[in-house]
Amino acid sequence: MRIGTRKSTMALAQTAEIARRLTLAAPGLDVEIVKFETIGDTDQTSKLLMHGGKGGAFVAEIREAVRSGRLNAAMHSLKDMPGNEDTPGLVIGATLPRESPADALVLRQGLSLEDFRRARGKGFKLGTNAVRRAAYAKRLFPDVEVIHYRGAADTRVRKLDDGEMQRLPDGGETGPADALIMARSGLERVGLGGRIVYEFSPGEMLPAVGQGIVAVECAAADWETRRALALIDDTSAHLCCDAEREVLWVLNGHCNSPIAGHAVIAGGEMTLTASVLDESGGAFIESTHSGPASRPRELGRAVAFDLLEQGAAAIIARTRVEV
Incomplete structure (x- = not known):
């Protein structure tokens, strides 16, 4: 094969x-x-x-x-x-089998979580390429400056520690970054789990659909x-996959839409939470439904339709740009 x-x-x-x-x-x-x-x-x-x-x-x-x-x-x-x-x-x-779906905070060497908490992100440059992470970061830390940041997981951490500038599509540069938000599972896969200083709960930062x-x-x-x-x-992971991706399908969410979704199974029941944000993190809607784990797509549709009733289509339309 x-x-x-x-x-x-x-x-x-x-x-x-x-x-x-x-x-x-x-x-x-x-x-x-x-x-x-x-x-x-x-x-x-x-x-x-x-x-x-x-x-x-x-x-x-x-x-x-x-x-x-x-x-x-x-x-x-x-x-x-x-x-x-x-x-x-x-x-x-x-x-x-699903690994941790959580997002995590990584700081440049020499900075501590207490430094970040004391400043509440003010004066910090936080690197990410994910519009969802950027939107949540702006909600959690209104004073942080979110900057465009690319690279594989290990490359991003190296660039962070080296104080390397990030090249921009227009030929300019931004940075250096003081902090990164990254997937916990990705950091652990490349042996950098020890760099995590804080793990965001789903209530703080709902994971990307399928993360982990x-x-x-x-x-x-x-x-x-x-x-x-x-x-x-893995049956459990596949059921969660089907439920979360059904939300994307119904919402017709595109790559610039800050959409999040996370399903968990307990016994025979699945609970699915999904959210839609605008890029600034200002507009925010969320929905949670539970149902039989054996019917994941129906649960995904129920959550997605609830989000649409709350105005998800308008938020997603505002983030749709021509390239």
């Missing part, structure tokens, strides 16, 4: 875990990891919106290799996969690959 992945340290670690699980579940299966350098990896300056969001920057090229038959499957971080558009001929064949879940995508008609992937599929 040929599995495509990005060349980043995190992506390779995720794909190696998929290969490990597959060879344990299906002894004798030959798994080959095929590395891709996507446009999102080579262009560390532009905003991802310029490449069609994370889907265009990190997913599209590897997906096309699956469609053409050059790959049997592709590894994606679920949060990078567009949820508002069809993916003809492809299905998520497996999801690994690794997905394996394959051709819908490739039943041999689908049978193999089914052996490593």
Whole structure:
């Protein structure tokens, strides 16, 4: 089985875990990891919106290799996969058990959490490329300056510590950053979990849809690959995946929309919370519903329709820009 992945340290670690699980579940299966350098990896300056969001920057090229038959499957971080558009001929064949979906604060070496708390972010430059994290940061820390910041997880932390400026799409520069907001799971995957000084609760910063879940995508008609992937599929993570992504589908949320969603399962019941913000963090709506975990898409639709009734469509329309 040929599995495509990005060349980043995190992506390779995720794909190696998929290969490990597959060879344990299906002894004798030959798994080959095929590395891709996507446009999102080579262009560390532009905003991802310029490449069609994370889907265009990190997913599209590897997906096309699956469609053409050059790959049997592709590894994606679920949060990078567009949820508002069809993916003809492809299905998520497996999801690994969900790691922490939380966002975390990382500070430049020499700064402490007490420094940040005392200033409440005033005078701090906080780096992120995620519009959702930026919107929540502006709500939590009105005085912080949120700056455009790109790079793989380990690259971003190195740039933070080195005081490196971030190049901007217009040719200018911004920075250096004093702090970053990043996914806890990503930091841990690259061995930087010890740099986390604070973990945001879902009530403070609701995670991105699919955050902490690794997905394996394959051709819908490739039943041999689908049978193999089914052996490593985590049912709980897949149900949460379906519920959260249904919110994106109904809302038609695009890559510049600060939309968040997080599902948890307790017993046979799932609770799903989702939110929509504007880029400034000023406008904010949220909805929580519970229902049978066995019907995740229905729950996702209920939450999404509630958000629409509260005005989500207007907020999302304001964040839709032409490029």
